[in-house]
Amino acid sequence: MIDIHSHILYGIDDGAEAIGDSVKMAVIYEVLGFKKVYCSPHVMNFYYENDLNKVVQRCAELQEVLNKEKIELELIPFAEVYLDESVPAKVAQKKLPVINGKLLVEGPLNEWPPYLEEILFAIKIYNVCPIIAHIERNRDLQKNLAKIRQLKEGGCLIQGNILSITGYYGASAKRCFEELLKADLYDFLATDMHNAENNVAMYREAMDKAKKLVGEQVKALFKEV
């Protein structure tokens, strides 16, 4: 299995704080059977000033440590980009990690303001396909499946957080996640792992619930970008 959304890189966002946390998380991945993790720290102006260079560098550092520790996990530099008016320019300047023409993005959780469409459009102009992270957590979209379909038809991909199925992000997110999963609308599932507190048992429980809902093919959604 492959995880495309992870805050495993230490010290550059609200994910792992120190290298020890990153290693613990790597062990969790190994136990869960993941072979490859896309390291996707937040990119948000001023608050998380991460760019391609920084992520690549931190990724290499961690990979080295994992290799020493004999943890078999392949790390790929990626990012979770907060959508604001600066994003299109950064995409144009190739400052963000785009893999296979795809970029992981997130909007505000409480609403889906109209300007997001403009930013998404501006990204697509540069032939980059946005993957909307944990779409089931957005308060406006939770209630609006039609809007989600519309976004997909408009050329966006959507990613879900596997823990949503356990109610970790609230009842509304859980409901939305299940609906999207049953309707086979998710392009990707991921862990969005922030720290080692989200332990193996929680992910196993979430996986079991997802399998119960749609069967073994749920594993196939943890796939390459």
Added chain:
Amino acid sequence: MEILDYYYMFLRRKWVFGLAFVSCILIMLIWLVNATPIFKAEAKLLFHGSAIASIMNISSTDATADISTQMELIKTRPIAKAVVHKLKLVDEAGNFWDEGGLAGGVIVEAVRGTSIFMLAYRHKNRKLVTDIVNAFAQVVVEQNREVNREEYQLAIRFIETQIEKRRDGFERSQQKLLDFLKREDSVAVSKETEILVARLVSFTTTEVDLASEIEVANAKMVALNKKIIQMSNINAPFISQWKNEVNQLNIGLTGLNARKTFLQNEILEIKNEISKLPPKELLYAQLVSESNFENKLLNNLLIKLEETKIFEAAKIASIRIVEPAIMPKSPVFPNKKKVLLLGITMGLMAGGALVLLLEYFDQGLRSLDEVKEITNWARLGVIPKDKDDQDFEYLITKAHPKSPISESYRGLRTNIHYTAVDKEIKSLVVTSSAPGEGKTTVMTNLAFTQSILGKKVLLMDVDLRKPKTHKKFGLKNTVGLTSVLVGSIDLEKVIQETGIPNLFVLTAGPIPPNPAELIESKKFSEMLEQLKKEFDLVLLDSPPFQAVTDAAILFKKVDGYIFVVDIEKTTRDLLKQTSDHIKQMNLPPLGYVINNLALDKNKYYGKTYYYHYDYNSKSKPKR
């Protein structure tokens, strides 16, 4: 208004409603505690017919009327007076109670369909009220006994006169028989004649008894029929019982009449046989039977006299106390349940009325949508209420970058960026209708949020009347914008650093006597153009729109302006005035920002926009 609107209206004013409700209940409770409790004692009395009717073996013609009479009698002054004296009821001044008042307070109620009636009285003293009711009952019974005794005495006198009359008849018939026996020395009365005479006497006396029995039965039937007719309209359950009785009586009467006819025939036959006797024997037989008949009648009267005398001596009353009054446990007034119910009803009504009234007079904004409806401007953002915003130099976007409030400012920034698609906004006025809506707070946070994108931002305080931007950054305002405008100092020298990269401040400077003129001046426009070349964005803090003309003048000189609307402070009237005024100017704003939205979900709501938060503003969001 929809039902949901009412729901939110009440939810919004739940404290007012609750207060009114609780007050009403409290008032009722206080009243309940302070009200003098009134107790009611009750006794049950049974009335069983008038004395004379029962003695004379005749059924009363109208029992209901008798009960009603008795009941009315209880409420008379003489009875009340007897009670007053019996209990020695005196007021504080030592005077006896007014018997009229006491008589008027007595409650007498018939228990329908029975001969029982209720005697009751209400008073604040539970011991006294019990004594009064019992005294009433006793006095009533005593009085009734007295009345009955008088009735018995009357009856005795009547029976005695009857006896006198009958005694005469009897003695006369005795005399006649004696005279006859004297005249005829020996009367050879055959055995047959004696038997005949004996039979005649027996039959005639029986006939007298029968006649009186028939009379009684007839009287009973008449009385019953009268009652049935009287009560027929209320369809009382005992009517059928009465009808049954009438039927029984009818059957009985038929039997009695048959016996009477039989006896009369027998008597005729005997008399016929007697008439065939020789004249002497015939006369003898007649005299004997007459004497025996008179004797029988006299004896009947004497028995009745003895019975009546016994009743009189026994002082039998026709009213009996079935159940004396016992001391009441709880007062009848005030009724706790009723008072509580009244309190709840009044509370609900008062609360509801108060809420509706407040709503009617409230000029406050009820929903986010209302701003849109009134102004028809675009909503650029919603800034939640910041409970910690007390310190002047506090910038939430800097202090708590991950809070939802900071995220709202980022949303506002991005929205402004995408609202002006035609031209780049390089100068922007932040204003509001009234003072204190949060212009400076919104402007400084917006400026900071812009600066972190790497834009060079200048905050320019054009509120030349009450400048305060400098306070936000702890800067001095000895020289500033006005200094430059009057030409006392160069522009470069008054632009101050804030300690935040990319963020600069031009303070207002000394307060001039003519702010509007300065803002309208050509020099101001030139200065602004120059600043736009040096900075990526110039944010201008202006005085409130409704207070002075300064803001309106500024609008014409900048690329765009936004209104801050404090959802708690702005009134609908004010917003309407502003909106109308702007419409006339034909220079619409980029939009408005809602400020101070309470995180309490119920306070404001919108049909299309519902603001909500999972977490408190300062907690670390999960991303």
